[in-house]
Amino acid sequence: MALIQCFFTFLILLSSTRCQAPTEAPLQASITVSMGDMRVFSGEDLRTSCSVPDDPSPYWRYKWFQNGDDIGFYNSSEAWIKASGKYSCQAEKDLKKWPYLVNTLPSQPLHLHVDRGWALMQIPTTPSIIEDTMILTCRIRDGPVATEVRFYKNDAEIQCDKSQVLVFSNVTLQDAGVYWCRASWMEKNLLHSAQSLPVPVTVLDKLETPQLVLVSGRVIAGKLVRIRCETRLNVKAEGLQIEYYFMKNHSRLAPASSSDKYTIWQIRKEDAGVYTCKAKVRLLNVERWSNELELKVY
The missing domain is CATH 2.60.40.10 (Immunoglobulins)
Structure with a gap:
């Protein structure tokens, strides 16, 4: 009887270990045009390829989707396109240990046009x-x-x-x-x-116009408040880094930082005001100012 209880205890501990084990961020599939162009005449060759850039393993299997519907080609990393639509793909492969199967996130869609x-x-x-x-x-x-x-x-x-x-x-x-x-x-x-x-x-634009947004909920005195300067750098080159500046009523709040967030740990009435941010890329000699965000402390 004691042996059986020990066995079941082992199974429970094993299950708990699996549930609590940290999981890695899921990979994402990528879809590209490998033959033709994103806009072609009907009758011309148009082929797409699916891959997992962060894991080039040859053991992936692929699902293909047109406008969100499964269109097959399940074991092929390539698909021939005959009609216009929004195409995406997803990959999966078997593992030798638990959880025995891994799925990627769907790729970003490609808008393909076949013109008649x-x-x-x-x-x-x-x-x-x-x-x-x-x-x-x-x-x-x-x-x-x-x-x-x-x-x-x-x-x-x-x-x-x-x-x-x-x-x-x-x-x-x-x-x-x-x-x-x-x-x-x-x-x-x-x-x-x-x-x-x-x-x-x-x-x-090389650097998109920032949007200053309130990350936390309602601004209540004594609570933590966080704002974020949301932008995107569209130029890909080594050494490029966005610097963020946060201002309140046109006065700088802190030195330049690589973080797009500014935190007020315990907001007070005197913290109320109009906030803005600036994003800057020195190597491109480009800077952009955000919208104004008024904070009222309740």
Whole structure:
């Protein structure tokens, strides 16, 4: 009897150990275009690949999703795309010990477009960053030579030429918008013309305008209050670091810090006021100011 009790005690302790063991943050799958472009004509090759960047193990199995619906290709890391949609993937693999199976988080979705028309506006696969060169292309199915191409932004014509490309050599935030084109070409002595579907084009700042937000709940005297300076650096390069400055009524509260949070451990009535923050990247010589956040202490 004592032996049985010891056995059950061992099982309970083992279960407790498993439950209390620290768990690692889940990995996330990544989906990329491995053949073709994010906007293609129907009949052209478009293939996506799924991977787990933080664990390149060959033992992953993959699930594919279109607009959130499972579309199969379960054991393949690649999928051929035939229709427009929002595509994502997820990976799983077996483990030799508990918990015996691990699943990744779904990838960020890719918006892929398969066009059945005769003209197609092709845009950069990733958003352009200000001061970069941005190229938009008005493609014609089967590649005939264009006799005239008109580019439009938000319904206003911005270029009329034989060139099928629109080049922005030093793109700005004002260049973002909805673009489309109309192309004409000759075929068998007949003039043909087609218009593309409109497509939104995004241009990002190097450092996004910060948003100062209240992290804690209601501001009550004597309670801890934390505010956060939320921004994002869109330039990828070594050595870049965001410095944060917090101000109250235009007076600096503390020296520059690498933390995007400012904490008031026990807020008092005299801490009430208008707070702002500044984000700065010295190597880029870029700084951005946030909105104003008024704190009222109750």
